[in-house]
Amino acid sequence: MIEVTNLHKGFNGEKILKGITTTFDRGKTNLIIGTSGSGKTVFLKCLLGLFTPEQGSICYDGSVYSELNEEEQRNLREQMGMVFQGSALFDSMTVEENVMFPLMMFTKQKREEMLERVHEVLDRVHLENAEKKLPSEISGGMQKRVAIARAIVTRPKYLFCDEPNSGLDPRTAIVIDNLIKEITEENNITTVINTHDMNSVMEIGEKIVFLKNGNLEWEGDKTQIFKTDNKAVTDFVYSSNLFKKVRDAQLKGL
Numbered sequence: 001m002i003e004v005t006n007l008h009k010g011f012n013g014e015k016i017l018k019g020i021t022t023t024f025d026r027g028k029t030n031l032i033i034g035t036s037g038s039g040k041t042v043f044l045k046c047l048l049g050l051f052t053p054e055q056g057s058i059c060y061d062g063s064v065y066s067e068l069n070e071e072e073q074r075n076l077r078e079q080m081g082m083v084f085q086g087s088a089l090f091d092s093m094t095v096e097e098n099v100m101f102p103l104m105m106f107t108k109q110k111r112e113e114m115l116e117r118v119h120e121v122l123d124r125v126h127l128e129n130a131e132k133k134l135p136s137e138i139s140g141g142m143q144k145r146v147a148i149a150r151a152i153v154t155r156p157k158y159l160f161c162d163e164p165n166s167g168l169d170p171r172t173a174i175v176i177d178n179l180i181k182e183i184t185e186e187n188n189i190t191t192v193i194n195t196h197d198m199n200s201v202m203e204i205g206e207k208i209v210f211l212k213n214g215n216l217e218w219e220g221d222k223t224q225i226f227k228t229d230n231k232a233v234t235d236f237v238y239s240s241n242l243f244k245k246v247r248d249a250q251l252k253g254l
Helices: 040-047 070-077 095-106 111-124 140-152 170-187 198-204 231-237 241-253
Strands: 002-011 014-024 029-033 055-060 080-083 158-162 190-194 207-212 215-220
Touching (some): 002 040, 014 207, 029 040, 029 170, 040 158, 040 190, 095 111, 095 140, 111 140, 140 170, 158 170, 170 190, 215 231
Parallel strands (some): 014 215, 029 190, 080 158
Antiparallel strands (some): 002 014, 207 215
């Protein structure tokens, strides 16, 4: 579990996060949503330890990050896996080498042990026959699965995903959503996903945090978000005709 208390962060005198308090549960897919400029990316980077908040605290399973010494903070960060928006794979490395990279950086395992783990996670994301290919030789959806495999290869306690469906077609996006959810449940990971994709909210939104202008405007789950009377949330959710139809259908079923 990650517990966030009264988190403030700003740059050059401009406040970006304005006292956010929330929790992200272990074994669930926790989503951060909001319009551009709402503070989603800054919030995610604070959770990753990349930004230091001016006020407030972030507690990881009982350990308050700001109270840890440098070595303890480094050890905690090694328990975090990250799926980047553009996958961020190394172009000159094969799929196998990309996934092995964190093991080479953060462990002292023998090569045989690393390869065994790499093949294990590649099997889990259904890329059994792609290990010798370069990123340019596989599809965008396959690249995203490689990024997920790399993020979980070190068996992290915390998994962070920044717009994991960016650039994917709707069908592939659903596959990625479900894969992240399955891995979260199987490994009892605390997963936090920064997204603007309402399809992801509908598919895997077990906990949703909606930010607006640096404030936590609303939180709930994927069923509650369609019933809220919070105007900022409804404006965001029903900004397309598709979700207006979803709302109307849900209201008729109440």
